[in-house]
Amino acid sequence: MSFGLLYLLLLKATLISFSGLASLPVVRDELVLQYGVLSDGQLNAAVALARAAPGPFGGYVISVGYFVGGVAGGIAGWLALITPALLAIPLVHYVARRAAHPRARSVVDAIVMASAALILAATVPIATQALGNAALIVIAGASTLALAATALDTVWVMAAAAAAGLLAAWFGMPL
Amino acid sequence: MSGKLTLAALARVFLRNGAFTFGGGDTTTASLQRELVANRGWLSEQQFGACYAVSRVTPGTNLLAFCTAAGWTLLGWRGALWGLLLASIPGAAFLMLMTGFYRAAISNPWLASAIHAALAAAVGVMLAAVWTLLRGPLRRTPARAAMVTVPALVLSVYGWASPLEVLALAAGFGLLAPKREAT
Numbered sequence: 638m639s640f641g642l643l644y645l646l647l648l649k650a651t652l653i654s655f656s657g658l659a660s661l662p663v664v665r666d667e668l669v670l671q672y673g674v675l676s677d678g679q680l681n682a683a684v685a686l687a688r689a690a691p692g693p694f695g696g697y698v699i700s701v702g703y704f705v706g707g708v709a710g711g712i713a714g715w716l717a718l719i720t721p722a723l724l725a726i727p728l729v730h731y732v733a734r735r736a737a738h739p740r741a742r743s744v745v746d747a748i749v750m751a752s753a754a755l756i757l758a759a760t761v762p763i764a765t766q767a768l769g770n771a772a773l774i775v776i777a778g779a780s781t782l783a784l785a786a787t788a789l790d791t792v793w794v795m796a797a798a799a800a801a802g803l804l805a806a807w808f809g810m811p812l
Numbered sequence: 813m814s815g816k817l818t819l820a821a822l823a824r825v826f827l828r829n830g831a832f833t834f835g836g837g838d839t840t841t842a843s844l845q846r847e848l849v850a851n852r853g854w855l856s857e858q859q860f861g862a863c864y865a866v867s868r869v870t871p872g873t874n875l876l877a878f879c880t881a882a883g884w885t886l887l888g889w890r891g892a893l894w895g896l897l898l899a900s901i902p903g904a905a906f907l908m909l910m911t912g913f914y915r916a917a918i919s920n921p922w923l924a925s926a927i928h929a930a931l932a933a934a935v936g937v938m939l940a941a942v943w944t945l946l947r948g949p950l951r952r953t954p955a956r957a958a959m960v961t962v963p964a965l966v967l968s969v970y971g972w973a974s975p976l977e978v979l980a981l982a983a984g985f986g987l988l989a990p991k992r993e994a995t
Contacts, residue, residue, distance in 0.1 A: 651872045686910050689927050692830060692903025693837035695873040699904050703911040711908040719900050721872025722880045726892055728866045729881040733859075740990055742858060746949070747986030748979055749861035750960040753945035755975050758968030759838040760938040763931070767835075773932040780936025785943050788851050791843035792828045795933050802929030803922060811925035812932075 638674050640713050643706055646672075647698050647717035654695075664701060679704040693718075772812055776801060817854050819887055823894045825852075826879060831902035834927060835934030837875030840899070841867075842941030848882060850944045857948060859885050865979055876900055960985060 646667045650660035661684070668675040683700035690696060695718060702714025735741045768774045780794050802812050815821055825847050833840040841864070848855045855863070863885060867878035876896055883895025949957040960982055967973040973981070 682914055686907060686914055690903055690907045690910060691832060691834050693873045693875040696903055696907050699907045700911040703908050715904040718873060719876055719896055722876035722896050725866050725870040725877040725881040726884050728870060729863060729884055732862045732866060740987060743990040744983045744986035745858045745861040747960050747982040748865045749857050749945060750949050750957055751964040751978055751982030752861060752864045753942045754961045754964035755968055755978060756838055756842055756938055757942045758965055760935060761969060763835055764935045767931040767935055776929055776932040777935040780933040781939045784936055784940035791846055791937050792832045795832050795930050798929040798933030799926040802926035806922045806925035811921045812928040
């Protein structure tokens with residue numbers, strides 16, 4: 638499969654989805670069922686790998702591209718992942734021009750509060766999956782406290798947690 | 813903590829969050845909220861809300877749309893481009909490397925242990941972001957904050973409305989019930 642065709646097929650999938658894995662049915666339909674260049678096992682592995690990597694879960698299209706076309710395929714997947722984001726520029730430009738109006742400020746204020754609720758709702762399944770033992774619960778609690786009580790950058794908290802994970806593995810008790 | 817907003821400083825924030833924040837787009841957005849709004853004060857809460865809403869109505873990956881919108885809001889084209897590239901390239905490189913060695917990567921106990929611990933910390937990142945986003949509205953207009961957040965949370969947790977629908981409902985509330993803050 639050519640670089641251009643792979644890019645267009647993955648772009649089609651990302652353009653018609655509005656969250657990370659929503660593009661999955663289209664990717665499966667095109668690459669597994671129609672073109673036969675990807676197996677269901679590879680598709681599952683791509684999703685699992687994206688969950689274990691930094692960045693959005695939607696990045697699984699990079700792994701899909703890699704399985705289909707090696708490094709060039711991975712780059713095609715990355716391009717398909719980032720291209721739709723450029724549509725945010727005219728949208729935010731439009732919103733910003735109206736942001737000073739009191740009613741617009743009221744709308745945005747309500748959206749900020751709703752976005753906090755959405756982040757909290759998104760935390761529930763991640764916490765359910767991620768906090769499988771007491772040590773992981775302690776790490777989550779300590780991270781919350783460190784971030785709520787200090788101005789520490791998130792990256793340091795993540796790095797400290799990963800180091801704790803490595804240390805636990807070093808002592809033969811992987812988390 | 814705050815710092816001067818320059819392209820290099822903004823690029824560092826996007827790069828670090830793109831490279832080291834595990835747990836998916838919501839976690840990275842929460843982490844960026846902390847760094848761009850709470851810690852550095854480069855984005856106001858209102859600008860964050862606008863970028864967040866735009867990222868939800870933009871096709872594709874919400875996180876990358878958020879980074880593009882935030883970069884554009886802060887530094888125009890250059891900010892948008894660097895935000896998009898630096899938030900996506902580290903994860904993409906990591907993912908391609910892992911895909912190349914995926915059998916070994918998935919079964920490596922050291923890597924798995926580090927990732928599990930980072931995902932636990934991601935829960936803390938998200939809870940802290942919720943707190944920093946809500947503490948202002950809860951102090952200024954507690955009743956209004958409850959009227960928006962409680963239904964939004966219930967609708968989302970039970971899956972009765974998509975994130976897009978929740979934001980649309982909140983926008984409708986904001987439109988029909990203008991904010992009256994104490995002066």
